[in-house]
Amino acid sequence: MIGVRSQNTAVRSQKGKKPSAFSLKRRLWRILIPCLIVLFLASASWAAVITYKDKIGRTVKIPVPVKRAVFFQTYELIPALGIWDRVVGIARWAYDNDLMKAAKPGIEKSVPSAGSGMDVNIEALLKLNPDVVITWTSKPETVRFMEETGLKVIAVYPEDLEELYGVMRLHGRLFGKEKQAEHCIARMESIFKLIKERVTRIPEDKRKRVLWLGGKPTSVACGIGVTDDVFKLIGGVNPAAQIPRRNADVPIERIIAWNPDVIFIWGNAGYKAQDILDNPQWKFISAVREGRVYKAPEWSTWSPRLAPVALWMAMKTYPEYFRDINLDRVTDEFYRKVFGIAYNQVKKIE
Amino acid sequence: MSKKALKTITIMASPFLIGWVALFIGAYNVSPLMVLKVIGSGIWPFLKSPDIEETAIILDIRLPRIILAGLVGIALSGSGVTLQGIFRNPLVDPFILGISAGAALGCALSVGFFPHLPIQMMAFLFAITAVILAYSIAKTQGEVSRLPLVLSGVIISAFFTAMVSIVKFLVDPHKLQNIVYWLMGSFSLSDWRLVKIAGIGIITGLLPVFLMRWRLNVLSMGEDEASALGVNTKRDRIIFIAGSSLAVSIAVSVSGIIGWVGLMVPHLVRMITGPDHKSLIPLSMAGGAAFMIFADTVARNLTDLDIPVGIITAITGAPFFIYLMKKGGKESWGR
Numbered sequence: 001m002i003g004v005r006s007q008n009t010a011v012r013s014q015k016g017k018k019p020s021a022f023s024l025k026r027r028l029w030r031i032l033i034p035c036l037i038v039l040f041l042a043s044a045s046w047a048a049v050i051t052y053k054d055k056i057g058r059t060v061k062i063p064v065p066v067k068r069a070v071f072f073q074t075y076e077l078i079p080a081l082g083i084w085d086r087v088v089g090i091a092r093w094a095y096d097n098d099l100m101k102a103a104k105p106g107i108e109k110s111v112p113s114a115g116s117g118m119d120v121n122i123e124a125l126l127k128l129n130p131d132v133v134i135t136w137t138s139k140p141e142t143v144r145f146m147e148e149t150g151l152k153v154i155a156v157y158p159e160d161l162e163e164l165y166g167v168m169r170l171h172g173r174l175f176g177k178e179k180q181a182e183h184c185i186a187r188m189e190s191i192f193k194l195i196k197e198r199v200t201r202i203p204e205d206k207r208k209r210v211l212w213l214g215g216k217p218t219s220v221a222c223g224i225g226v227t228d229d230v231f232k233l234i235g236g237v238n239p240a241a242q243i244p245r246r247n248a249d250v251p252i253e254r255i256i257a258w259n260p261d262v263i264f265i266w267g268n269a270g271y272k273a274q275d276i277l278d279n280p281q282w283k284f285i286s287a288v289r290e291g292r293v294y295k296a297p298e299w300s301t302w303s304p305r306l307a308p309v310a311l312w313m314a315m316k317t318y319p320e321y322f323r324d325i326n327l328d329r330v331t332d333e334f335y336r337k338v339f340g341i342a343y344n345q346v347k348k349i350e
Numbered sequence: 351m352s353k354k355a356l357k358t359i360t361i362m363a364s365p366f367l368i369g370w371v372a373l374f375i376g377a378y379n380v381s382p383l384m385v386l387k388v389i390g391s392g393i394w395p396f397l398k399s400p401d402i403e404e405t406a407i408i409l410d411i412r413l414p415r416i417i418l419a420g421l422v423g424i425a426l427s428g429s430g431v432t433l434q435g436i437f438r439n440p441l442v443d444p445f446i447l448g449i450s451a452g453a454a455l456g457c458a459l460s461v462g463f464f465p466h467l468p469i470q471m472m473a474f475l476f477a478i479t480a481v482i483l484a485y486s487i488a489k490t491q492g493e494v495s496r497l498p499l500v501l502s503g504v505i506i507s508a509f510f511t512a513m514v515s516i517v518k519f520l521v522d523p524h525k526l527q528n529i530v531y532w533l534m535g536s537f538s539l540s541d542w543r544l545v546k547i548a549g550i551g552i553i554t555g556l557l558p559v560f561l562m563r564w565r566l567n568v569l570s571m572g573e574d575e576a577s578a579l580g581v582n583t584k585r586d587r588i589i590f591i592a593g594s595s596l597a598v599s600i601a602v603s604v605s606g607i608i609g610w611v612g613l614m615v616p617h618l619v620r621m622i623t624g625p626d627h628k629s630l631i632p633l634s635m636a637g638g639a640a641f642m643i644f645a646d647t648v649a650r651n652l653t654d655l656d657i658p659v660g661i662i663t664a665i666t667g668a669p670f671f672i673y674l675m676k677k678g679g680k681e682s683w684g685r
Contacts, residue, residue: 093522118523215527218538218656249531249538249656253378253407268524270465281410281541284403 050173054155055137062132062152065176070128072117072135073156076303077168079103079339080184081177089128091116098298099305102345117142122149132174158302159246160229161192167302187338188307191330192233195314198321199235208317210236211260211287215269217276219249226301234314236262252281262317263287267298292316297349304338312349357622361633364640365423369416372647376412377654380404415540418604419646419659420639421548422537423611425601427638428556428631429594430612431619435566435627436590437500443613444598447503447591450609451510452480453602454533458514461528462521469532470547470603477599480506485591535606535660537646544604551600559593559631562586566627608642608660610667615641617670 050062070089071078076099078087084104092113094100100107114125117135120142125133126149133146137157146153154174158164165185172181210231212221221227223241231238239258240248263285265273273293282288294316299305308331315322332343374385388408429444445451456476460469487502518526565586568576576583598612615638616630623633642659645666649659 096522116523119519215524216531216539219531243654248654249536249658250654251377251538251650251656252411253376254654256403256407256411257378266524268522270461270525270528279541281406284406 050170052154052170055157056140056143056155058143058155060152060154062154062174064174066131066174068128068130068132069174070114070125070130070133072115072120072133074134074167074171074302075100076300076305077171077184079341080168080304081171081175081180082340083175083177086175087111088130089114089125097300098346099303099339099341102341103339120146122146125151134171156302159225161226161233161306164226164302164306168304184304184338187334188304191307191311191334194325194330195234195311199233199314199318201321202235202318207235207237208261209239209258209286210234210262210264210313210317211238211240211255211258213263213265213269213276214247215266216249217265217269217271217279217282218252218255219247220255222246222248226306230301230306230310230313233310234317236313236317255282256285259284259286261286261290261292263293264313264316265293265295267296269295295350297347304334308334308349354623358629358633361619361622361640362636365420365636365643368640368643368647369420372416372643373408373412375647375651376407377650378403378407380407384408410541414542414545415537415646415650416643418540418545418548419537419642421545421552422601422605422608423615423638423640423642424635425548425552425556425597425638426608426611426642427615428559428635429598430638431616431627431630431634432559432566432590432594433612434616435570436587438570438572439500440617441613442500443610444594445507445607445609445612446500447595448480448484448506448510449477449595449598450602450607451507451514452477453599454514454607455480455510455517456603457532457606458517458521458529461532462517462525470544470600473603474551474599476510477602478595480510481591481595481599485588531658532606534658535608535663536649536656536658537605538650538656538658540604548600548604552597555593555595555597555600556635557593558589559597560635562589563627563631566590566631570625570627606658606660608663610663610670611638611642611645614663614667614670 048063050064051059052062053059067086068088069083069086071087071094072091075090075094076097078084078090079099088111090100090107090111090113093116094111095108095113104110112124112128114128115121118139122145125146130151132152132154134154134156135143135146137143137155140155143153143155154170156167156170158167168181168185169178172178212227212231213219214221220240220243221238222243222245223238224244225246228238228241231241239260240250243250263273263276265271265276273295276282276293277288277291279288287293296309296313299309301309308327311322311325311330312327315325315327327349328343331349335341335343335346373389374380374382384404385408388405391405392409392413426444430442433442433444433446434440453473453476456472456474457469459476460467460472464472484499484503484506487505488499514529518529521529565581568579568581569583569586569590571579573583601608616634619634619637620630623629642663645662646659649657649662
């Protein structure tokens with residue numbers, strides 16, 4: 001009690017005095033310095049964690065920059081961002097990917113796999129000790145399972161161009177490669193700009209109906225997804241866009257009623273353009289009559305490679321507007337600037 | 351006209367009636383008059399069909415699809431009634447001998463690893479292999495009686511299904527999609543080429559069954575009774591199993607796996623007309639064709655989409671199976 005009283009007395013006696021300019025400065029610093037430290041620490045800790053909300057409603061917080069990552073999806077962004085040194089594991093499908101093979105020769109020997117987004121070998125994955133696992137939202141139970149073992153999981157599913165850019169930027173932030181991500185987006189945008197410039201010259205009534213066929217000829221890409229977004233970009237009208245789904249199986253009669261002018265076939269489909277052209281059931285479809293059925297390359301549409309594919313599609317749809325464009329040259333330049341490899345190192349668009 | 355004759359005529363005419371109606375229904379709007387005109391020109395070539403979309407839709411899309419559905423219905427239902435007769439088991443269906451699992455493996459291998467080989471051929475080869483294996487395993491016990499054969503069929507089915515799973519695991523997700531589509535069963539890619547394959551295979555398989563159908567009555571009495579009547583039960587059983595397996599494997603190879611038809615339709619027909627195989631075989635075939643065409647017409651017209659017909663048959667088949675189990679099979683078996 002005595003001590004307290006004497007302290008109070010001391011405070012009272014100080015209050016009575018007028019503070020000097022020196023002591024005021026010192027007191028100001030005493031307040032300011034801790035504030036600055038707190039602010040600095042807080043900002044540093046905010047910058048070191050990324051919060052991502054995915055399509056299945058999960059919110060994930062990832063400390064950055066990521067040092068050890070496993071890619072079950074979006075692995076084509078690895079050469080684009082130049083982050084091979086951060087990759088400790090990859091989906092087994094990456095070993096068959098032409099871009100991955102070209103960008104990292106002998107990838108199957110140098111980068112281990114722990115399965116894929118559909119079938120995870122959890123022990124192999126844990127052994128890789130990743131800071132983050134990047135996969136897709138298609139199998140939420142796998143995501144949940146990985147999280148239960150204490151792993152940080154980011155699940156992506158871009159369904160249009162903006163979402164794809166969002167995913168690319170997310171990768172940039174995760175690995176501290178924001179500039180490279182923006183560089184990739186800028187390279188893609190320059191190709192899209194070229195397409196848009198040409199396409200805007202096409203009158204509305206001259207726009208072509210385009211269709212994207214999937215795993216079987218009667219499976220079509222509908223109104224949701226990157227493919228439909230590319231159709232919009234290249235000035236094509238997707239008659240299947242009225243179906244609010246990613247893909248749908250439709251009766252062939254419906255395709256005849258839609259009467260597309262141009263048909264693209266998914267690169268991984270088990271049939272060729274010639275199979276459609278030779279089939280008498282398709283002979284009254286405008287695209288078949290005019291021989292405008294094309295099989296796309298086996299390239300991912302969740303990749304910067306979407307840009308050269310879009311250019312190829314635009315050129316096939318409106319060749320008269322792109323006569324002066326050399327697709328091989330544009331694509332080669334794109335590959336060199338984005339992935340650091342030459343176009344002839346991967347399977348070329350036929 | 352007797353009541354029985356009326357029932358027989360109705361069932362025999364049903365695939366033609368349903369098929370006729372199905373010709374007029376589809377996603378592409380074709381006027382009934384145009385349908386008649388196109389069909390007329392198909393029957394009488396001097397009426398020269400107009401070279402327009404409607405002609406392709408009727409003659410190249412709807413007609414082969416309806417005929418293929420009918421043929422597959424004949425194969426599944428005809429084989430179902432035959433196998434039920436041989437095994438004297440109302441719950442047997444054509445897939446119990448491993449046919450579907452074998453065909454599925456053939457398809458999976460073709461899609462996944464041998465894309466240059468036709469799916470139909472691979473499905474058929476593996477389906478027949480599965481049946482031969484099932485029969486050989488059952489034979490190791492000496493006389494091939496019905497329980498070991500059904501058991502070995504179940505074993506072979508399980509083994510082949512596991513092999514399909516391995517293939518599904520090994521192929522990349524893009525190819526996996528094709529296998530999954532095929533396993534759901536659909537007529538969405540029907541054309542005249544498939545009609546020819548199915549027609550030849552199914553007729554070859556089911557003709558001996560049809561011609562020998564009266565012997566099924568004897569076989570279904572039981573091994574001892576049939577032998578006492580002087581029937582070579584072993585030879586007859588092989589002919590019936592081989593014939594129906596050939597028909598089913600061809601059907602599976604052209605349309606994928608469509609379940610329940612072989613179980614359901616023979617029971618329905620048996621309930622209506624009785625258990626005599628002389629009439630039950632042709633009536634089940636006709637009923638199977640009618641049901642299959644009906645189910646496929648529903649599948650392609652129910653929504654904007656082309657629903658795999660296997661889903662439609664399973665939706666109708668499962669409640670029917672429960673009904674049969676509840677009923678104990680007695681009335682439906684006609685005893």
